[in-house]
Amino acid sequence: MKKIxxxxxxxxxxxxxxxxxxxxGNEIFDVTVFGEEPWPAYDRVHLSSYFSGANADxxxxxxxxxxxxxxxxxxxxxxxxxxxxxGKTVHSHTGNSIAYDFLILATGSGAFVPxxxxxxxxxxxxxxxxxxxxxxxxxxxxxxxxxxxxGGLLGLEAAKAVYDMGLKTHVVEFAPRLMPRQxxxxxxxxxxSKIEDLGIGVxxxxxTREISGNGKLTGLEFADGTKLDVEMLVISAGIxxxxxxxxxxxxxxNVRGGIVINEFMQTTDPSIYAIGEAAAYKELVYGLVAPGYxxxxxxxNQLVGKEVKPFMGFDMSTKLKLIGVEVGxxxxxxxxxxxxxxxxxxxxxxxxxxxxxxxxDGKKLLGGILIGDTSAYNMLLQMVQNHMPLPPEPEDLILGxxxxxxxxxxxxxxxxxxxxxxxxxxxxxxxICKAITEGGIEDISAxxxxxxxxxxxxxxxxxxxxxxxxxxxxxxKKVKNVxxxxxxxxRQELLDIIKIKEIKSYNRLLDEVGHGDGCEKCKPAVAxxxxxxxxxxxVKQDTIQDTNDRYLANIQKGGSYSVVPRIPxxxxxxxxxxxxxxxxxxxxxxxxxxxxxxxxxxxxxVDQLPDIWEELIDAGFESGHAYGKSLRTVxxxxxxxxxxxxxxxxxxxxxxxxxxxxxxxxxHKLKGAVSGCTRECAEAQSKDFGIIATEKGWNLYVxxxxxxxxxxxxxxxxxxxxxxxxxxxxxFLMFYIKTAEPLNRTATWLxxxxxxxxxLRDVVVNDCLGIGEELERxxxxxxDTYACEWKEVVNNPVLRAKFKHFVNTEENDPAxxxxxxxxxxxxxxxxxx
Amino acid sequence: xxTELEKYKKVEAEDVTFWYRAATVGxxxxxxxxxxxxxxxxxxxxxxxxxxxxxxxxxxxxHKMQMILSRGMIGSTGEEPKVACPFHKKTFSLKTGKNINGxxxxxxxxxxxxxxxxxxxxxxxxx
Numbered sequence: 001m002k003k004i005x006x007x008x009x010x011x012x013x014x015x016x017x018x019x020x021x022x023x024x025g026n027e028i029f030d031v032t033v034f035g036e037e038p039w040p041a042y043d044r045v046h047l048s049s050y051f052s053g054a055n056a057d058x059x060x061x062x063x064x065x066x067x068x069x070x071x072x073x074x075x076x077x078x079x080x081x082x083x084x085x086x087g088k089t090v091h092s093h094t095g096n097s098i099a100y101d102f103l104i105l106a107t108g109s110g111a112f113v114p115x116x117x118x119x120x121x122x123x124x125x126x127x128x129x130x131x132x133x134x135x136x137x138x139x140x141x142x143x144x145x146x147x148x149x150x151g152g153l154l155g156l157e158a159a160k161a162v163y164d165m166g167l168k169t170h171v172v173e174f175a176p177r178l179m180p181r182q183x184x185x186x187x188x189x190x191x192x193s194k195i196e197d198l199g200i201g202v203x204x205x206x207x208t209r210e211i212s213g214n215g216k217l218t219g220l221e222f223a224d225g226t227k228l229d230v231e232m233l234v235i236s237a238g239i240x241x242x243x244x245x246x247x248x249x250x251x252x253x254n255v256r257g258g259i260v261i262n263e264f265m266q267t268t269d270p271s272i273y274a275i276g277e278a279a280a281y282k283e284l285v286y287g288l289v290a291p292g293y294x295x296x297x298x299x300x301n302q303l304v305g306k307e308v309k310p311f312m313g314f315d316m317s318t319k320l321k322l323i324g325v326e327v328g329x330x331x332x333x334x335x336x337x338x339x340x341x342x343x344x345x346x347x348x349x350x351x352x353x354x355x356x357x358x359x360x361d362g363k364k365l366l367g368g369i370l371i372g373d374t375s376a377y378n379m380l381l382q383m384v385q386n387h388m389p390l391p392p393e394p395e396d397l398i399l400g401x402x403x404x405x406x407x408x409x410x411x412x413x414x415x416x417x418x419x420x421x422x423x424x425x426x427x428x429x430x431x432i433c434k435a436i437t438e439g440g441i442e443d444i445s446a447x448x449x450x451x452x453x454x455x456x457x458x459x460x461x462x463x464x465x466x467x468x469x470x471x472x473x474x475x476x477k478k479v480k481n482v483x484x485x486x487x488x489x490x491r492q493e494l495l496d497i498i499k500i501k502e503i504k505s506y507n508r509l510l511d512e513v514g515h516g517d518g519c520e521k522c523k524p525a526v527a528x529x530x531x532x533x534x535x536x537x538x539v540k541q542d543t544i545q546d547t548n549d550r551y552l553a554n555i556q557k558g559g560s561y562s563v564v565p566r567i568p569x570x571x572x573x574x575x576x577x578x579x580x581x582x583x584x585x586x587x588x589x590x591x592x593x594x595x596x597x598x599x600x601x602x603x604x605x606v607d608q609l610p611d612i613w614e615e616l617i618d619a620g621f622e623s624g625h626a627y628g629k630s631l632r633t634v635x636x637x638x639x640x641x642x643x644x645x646x647x648x649x650x651x652x653x654x655x656x657x658x659x660x661x662x663x664x665x666x667x668h669k670l671k672g673a674v675s676g677c678t679r680e681c682a683e684a685q686s687k688d689f690g691i692i693a694t695e696k697g698w699n700l701y702v703x704x705x706x707x708x709x710x711x712x713x714x715x716x717x718x719x720x721x722x723x724x725x726x727x728x729x730x731x732f733l734m735f736y737i738k739t740a741e742p743l744n745r746t747a748t749w750l751x752x753x754x755x756x757x758x759x760l761r762d763v764v765v766n767d768c769l770g771i772g773e774e775l776e777r778x779x780x781x782x783x784d785t786y787a788c789e790w791k792e793v794v795n796n797p798v799l800r801a802k803f804k805h806f807v808n809t810e811e812n813d814p815a816x817x818x819x820x821x822x823x824x825x826x827x828x829x830x831x832x833x
Numbered sequence: 834x835x836t837e838l839e840k841y842k843k844v845e846a847e848d849v850t851f852w853y854r855a856a857t858v859g860x861x862x863x864x865x866x867x868x869x870x871x872x873x874x875x876x877x878x879x880x881x882x883x884x885x886x887x888x889x890x891x892x893x894x895x896h897k898m899q900m901i902l903s904r905g906m907i908g909s910t911g912e913e914p915k916v917a918c919p920f921h922k923k924t925f926s927l928k929t930g931k932n933i934n935g936x937x938x939x940x941x942x943x944x945x946x947x948x949x950x951x952x953x954x955x956x957x958x959x960x
Contacts, residue, residue: 485910507864507883517883519908520917520924543865547904547919555919559901807860807867807878815837815875815893815900831898 331367
């Protein structure tokens with residue numbers, strides 16, 4: 001056995017382990033990994049998602065069990081303090097010593113903290129680890145404003161995080177423009193104006209001289225004599241390679257930091273390798289994850305004796321979304337490496353800037369910059385990396401991508417087989433195509449988990465999707481999602497047909513555009529569309545409804561039903577609680593509090609339902625629609641009326657919102673919540689629409705859900721007033737209802753929506769389709785035509801007569817049986833065949 | 834519980850010895866079903882208006898032994914008329930009783946006839 005010791009369990013250190021254990025011939029290595037942080041490696045690239053709700057577990061590269069299963073001895077919380085090169089041993093702070101044959105330094109980097117007086121004051125943070133973030137979040141609760149020092153990639157990422165916390169945010173940059181390493185002056189100016197539009201202050205050419213405040217920071221003082229009052233400072237001004245261990249054992253380090261390595265990642269000691277941000281190759285430290293992964297792969301290949309190509313430096317191209325603005329910079333963005341000509345397109349109204357640099361002979365693309373729309377990024381980067389020939393009119397590359405209707409797959413088809421699609425995982429076009437043609441994969445999530453493409457930064461996912469569509473089309477596979485064998489249409493198409501032809505019954509729709517006799521898939525799907533369009537009583541066409549909508553109650557084991565009266569916002573008077581208790585007692589119902597702040601009454605026979613509802617309606621209750629694919633509840637915390645932290649009246653607003661959308665039929669159930677302050681006790685970020693109070697109004701989050709695949713809601717817009725918030729929810733819900741596939745909740749719908757959250761925001765907030773008012777009108781119609789279904793049934797003898805088990809006798813179902821549990825009843829366990 | 838299933842014995846139209854008059858045609862919803870009690874049997878009867886056909890089968894879904902099929906949605910797969918159990922959407926042929934998903938056992942069907950506005954279910958009984 002050969003002993004490998006890895007110092008550092010960050011993204012690159014983890015990738016080394018993963019690649020090693022996947023490589024043939026890895027069995028001869030015994031691997032020990034030391035990480036100084038308390039948890040296993042996590043995804044630092046998506047650190048800002050921690051602020052929008054991701055937790056440490058979702059950011060993990062792999063769970064602790066993974067290391068165990070792969071026979072890797074992972075020691076977290078253990079810091080290596082000394083390397084003994086002669087004895088080939090490392091020593092940890094807990095006194096452990098361990099020998100190595102090969103040592104991998106993946107120590108990463110720390111935040112670069114400039115020497116400024118006052119940097120040790122309370123309220124000054126760096127942005128680097130999960131612990132840093134926890135500290136920032138905790139301190140951020142107590143303050144209203146913050147500055148981020150550093151206007152580069154990391155700084156803007158940090159600014160987004162602070163901004164999402166609801167703080168007045170400032171960005172302070174030493175250079176005269178933002179992202180000086182990636183953007184030219186015009187691009188940076190556009191980015192600046194877009195960021196400023198969000199209310200973030202951008203301060204350029206600012207040399208911070210002093211961090212002022214008495215113990216606790218109160219502001220920044222700049223060399224030009226100006227000041228900025230802030231209560232918190234997050235320093236994100238660059239990285240400092242963690243090379244101290246290497247320096248202490250006399251390995252060569254770079255003057256500006258970084259462990260010096262050759263093209264085989266070897267340090268000056270051939271049995272010690274350095275990879276990732278700790279390493280300096282040709283005096284350059286690579287502060288991106290893809291080059292780090294590439295270095296890890298290189299070392300693994302050498303260790304297992306695979307063929308090795310020397311590392312020749314790495315492309316620093318990058319595409320990302322910064323504070324909601326798409327930014328891309330690729331190849332040689334400034335065009336100053338070799339003589340070239342540039343084509344520039346700028347649209348200040350739409351906030352677009354695109355620049356491409358073309359070789360002097362006009363044959364090759366050298367690099368460029370994209371702001372506002374990076375849809376062409378992957379394609380352009382491929383052209384640079386593969387030296388692909390330019391089209392005759394190179395400006396088409398940045399102008400034609402939107403307007404012209406050329407098939408988007410054409411560019412993809414032209415890519416060479418070996419073109420690298422996913423740079424994080426080094427997946428080529430042919431890897432992906434093989435998975436589709438030979439592996440029979442037909443959807444993007446299966447493709448991602450099979451090839452690992454897109455598992456890193458995720459930037460290549462749109463391109464992987466394009467490849468998938470293109471390959472499927474080549475294979476002659478249909479991509480259209482028709483709802484079942486009886487209709488050759490998608491849900492959205494059926495909705496349009498129903499609307500335009502004013503079709504109000506399932507049978508007429510089936511006669512006019514369908515075939516066969518329908519089924520359990522299309523019947524409830526069409527019933528939902530009809531209800532969302534015409535809002536007529538669902539029990540009028542009771543046999544196309546799922547059983548819950550047919551009997552307006554939730555079927556439970558044994559064939560009994562449960563009843564949930566609406567309790568808007570979860571607010572209820574003692575008198576009404578007493579009525580619920582009395583009804584439950586009278587009919588012998590099992591009672592339980594639901595997750596949506598209401599009370600569920602279980603165990604009602606179908607014939608009892610109208611009687612139960614008659615009593616509930618008399619006491620002022622109405623249907624809670626717990627049985628429908630429709631709005632369930634709008635949960636609330638108690639808000640500013642009682643709570644000492646509350647900044648808005650969450651309960652009143654939740655009631656208003658719940659009453660507005662009650663009974664609204666949709667492709668799947670809808671849940672909402674309103675929290676009265678940023679503590680978020682109503683858990684609004686797990687709802688289809690979540691509203692969180694701010695000092696100035698409300699932040700609106702959309703498309704979250706709990707369930708088997710929990711997903712956090714994302715911020716649609718912040719600090720809006722109550723009227724605007726309702727207007728946007730109207731538009732959002734109607735747009736979802738009109739375009740989602742059957743039984744897709746808003747999160748799933750958003751995940752499939754081309755353009756994602758940005759596009760949704762464009763539709764809802766910026767009204768880019770010009771349908772905002774129409775959507776609002778349609779919602780107003782739904783609100784105006786709302787009627788409590790149970791009230792209608794209770795007062796209609798014909799409808800009421802349908803609620804019985806047998807058609808030829810008044811007897812009840814003799815098969816229904818209950819047993820006691822903790823003083824209540826439950827159905828007897830059901831039996832399989 | 835298995836004895837419950839065994840109570841439902843398949844009856845072919847030619848073997849009917851007794852037609853039970855269940856209820857009027859109007860008691861059964863269009864393109865839907867309702868449940869009829871006959872002795873200790875529960876029979877689901879479907880008024881398949883769209884096809885102009887009537888079907889009857891056991892009300893008991895064999896998957897989880899639930900008295901429920903009469904509340905299921907009916908439809909077709911290809912030409913075959915079917916009913917879907919409301920609990921887990923197991924589907925059964927209304928003609929043969931065969932389980933269409935192929936993951937649970939089949940059900941028993943009964944002949945149905947309509948005479949003078951009444952719905953009759955056919956049984957084979959030895960008196």
